[in-house]
Amino acid sequence: MLWLYNLHYFDVLGSPTALERPEWIDPLIARWIAENPPGAKPAWDPYPASLRIVNWIKRDLSGSPLPPAAVDSLSQQAQWLDARIEWHLLGNHLFANAKALWFAGHFFEGREADGLLRRAISILARELDEQVPADGFHFERSPMYHAIIQEDVLDMIAITRVRPGDIAVSMRDRLIEVARRMMRALPVMTHPDGDHAFFNDAAIGISATTSELDAYASRVLGGGVTEEDGSALRVLPDAGYVRARRGEATVFFDAAPVGPDYLPGHAHADTLSLELSLGQERVIVNGGTSCYGSDAERLRQRGTTAHSTVILDGRDSSEVWSGFRVARRAHPFELTLEETGEVCAVACSHDGYRHLPGRPVHRRGWRLRDGSLLIDDQVTSARPHHAVANYLLHPDVAVERRDDATWRLRLASGRCVTLGVSVGRAELGVGIWAPRFGVRIATRRLAVTAQDGRACIALHW
Template identity: 50%
Template sequence: MSKLGTALLYWHTLKYLRARQVFGRIWLRIARPRVDGAPAAPRRGTSGRWVTPARRPASMTGPESFLFLNEPGDLDALGWEGPQRSHLWRYNQHYFDDLNAEGAAERLSWHHALMQRWIAENPPATGTGWDPYPTSLRIVNWIKHALTVADLPREAQQSLAVQARWLARRLEWHLLGNHLFANAKALLFASFFFEGREAERWRRRAVSILRAQLPEQILPDGGHFELSPMYHALAIEDLADMVNLIAAFGTAATPAEAALARDFAARLPGMLEWLDAMSHPDGRIAFFNDATFGIAPATPRLKEYAHRLGVAAVPVRDGLIHLEDTGFARLERGAAILICDIGNVGPDYLPGHAHADTLSFELSLGDERVVVNSGTSEYGLSAERLRQRGTAAHSTVLVGAENSSEMWSGFRVARRARVDNVATAETAEALSLCARHDGYSRFPLGPRHTRRWRLDEDRLTITDQLEPSAAGEARYHLPPGVAATISGPETGTIRLASGRILNWRANGASAHVEPSTWHPGFGMSQPAQCLAVSFSGSVTFDLDFS
């Protein structure tokens, strides 16, 4: 890329940042806060009921061995730092999620020994484990463990105070979003766990951040503003945890904190409904933006947790649901579930978890996924990470092998597709949805892409149009076990894992089947197929369920 091209790439990325992010990054680089090792204040006793949080699968496979991101590792061999594992794997090593995982009480001796080893081998403010995000998650996990399973060892309680003091000086204003929310949640947990004026300062800071961020991050349709079903599920866990916390320390909560807990609880039903709308009949999330299985607690676990807190989930209705604020739609007719992305890539100042997946969709028939997006198997700066974020890895239209939004690096977006002309219709005969984006208009003579979905009882019809006319490729990614065949230039079949046969036709186009991959978890890449339909100007694709 030329120097001018690089300069433009940076300009189209940085121009969206908020001043707080810019100054926050400068502060993070130049500030050198001191480590405060003063004795921890006494622990505060609970005055209310703490309920068991949502559980994840265990990630410790032995006293000093782990399974993170579907990749095993041994502490003696790998230590706490180093390039033998990815940065995200190292982060997971410092989270201590296993303290609150399934069967945690049975591993109590492992957990307390690991805490003591972490304290001994990770001096304050040194290494990956003291980055603000893993520090935030570890603070919450240690306190949840103390409230659910067993008291912390004495040295762990002292370390917890040091960690909270350090975090209070290293809040992630340069990132905002889910990172800042996690920072504030951790300070809130520490502020209730400890007594004293220091804890009161943490609480005032946490409440101030949470009150400001809650209406910005949780949109009126119930969705999380980063537009990832996976991060949305994590946000549900965050709010439920804080409802749980404030109830457990009820007499210590001020009226403002009690009101905040009521606000959290009031938002949870809508958030659970959004999660259901963005999930398939198999009960698991659809893959839009950074999303995969195994990171957030499973949906049934979140619903059970909400129920223990007295929050009832509202069943998602059938028909057409337009999630206007987050830019998604769900169409349900008979056994067919269609989930469509008809929104922008995310908050302009925070598109780090976005993919170039505008006007993509996923389809299920009964419990079987038929058309999917490819998912996410890694973070970082690799070519594979960039490929998974690209348009070609999603079930939408590709023009000239370009991305509809300008993805670069691991978490950067320059010029972004904008969606308009959204229209919905629901009749007795069919459900219809239409939207247009301008992502390709950044190129000379680049077209706008309009996509129309029509879902009947026994058929899905998709019409793609490029204006001005251009060559395009509509890509339909299939999950493992689902296979496409071509019987003619415009016709073929899709065989589901159950053996069911669907017939397809692409009028005025030519199709081919190419190898692809599906990524249902970090560290996972499963062979799959993509049905690619090449066309000029417009094409209608019919998929017959009958």
């Protein structure tokens, strides 16, 4: 279904192909109109309709006017969408609906257009502060969807520059404020290589990069808006994500709820997972996302084993099921942060396994210095459990075992990292990294079996 949806988005209108072969576009639109009468599925489903409406309007406003038949179809699509808002899905789907109505309301004129615009404003008035809280990070807690929503907000501001209107002035000002705080949050979840971290549903190539969004924001808002504050330790308090930097090392840490309580569809069982980059090279990663749906691979990618965190008794820390569902879920608590001139120290616990015998609690603490990272996992329980701390390595990392407790990691640049296991027993296994939709790459996974509920490793470079 995801592939079929993409066929109907018309994202191609914003691609180099549309610029290089403009004569190809109008026949494509005409063919779509002929082959997809109103109500046809999945073409007229609200989500693909929302994206298509925006893409068609962007093409027209960019200097390639739509043919009259396409304008008529566009009006019909907007009215169709207005009657089928995705209140049952909420989240990024509802936001996409509002954006499409906002665009249509600015593109067309008259009473019906004003009605579309007012509907968009009413949705945005309800959703903006809910979906983008004070720390600026999108509430579904996916860096990929955050970037998508960020671009949506910038697009909605941009069209008011081309088609200003009195109705939308107040909401436009709110969108500008939201855009600025979202742009301040985005670097906190961006690796030095320029792409986002992999927490919850996240894949490279779906959303714009941080640098692309910064350039767009500079054009729309005037001036860059992603300047760093220079802190070695950054936290997004509403989202629950932490980023630390020391020297060439960057660590990203998930101390976040899996998502909104009523909307965990894009959640993974990745609580207390972390990722590590040295310079622009990723070292420790989470598994990523290559597919949607409800098959075994989708469940595996959402499960705890696909992430760099602790798994207990082979059970997921949050009970992901089907393609976009979560039953019992982990709740992080007791997050502590310390930043001195030499060290960033972070620790957090979660209760995702408290339904197991002995009510176990996992607490992860880590200390980042210039040249080292220490990670200490502790499972506290009235009953014994089999705890394993998994560390998924980037596919470019070569691994050599030096002795029972020491491993050498060689990065693509030739840099070497020594990984020592001070508590626990380590074994090297296979893993899968899914950086893009449709892409799965074999890699290595270091599994550290806890000793008396504790597993500790140290990396030095």
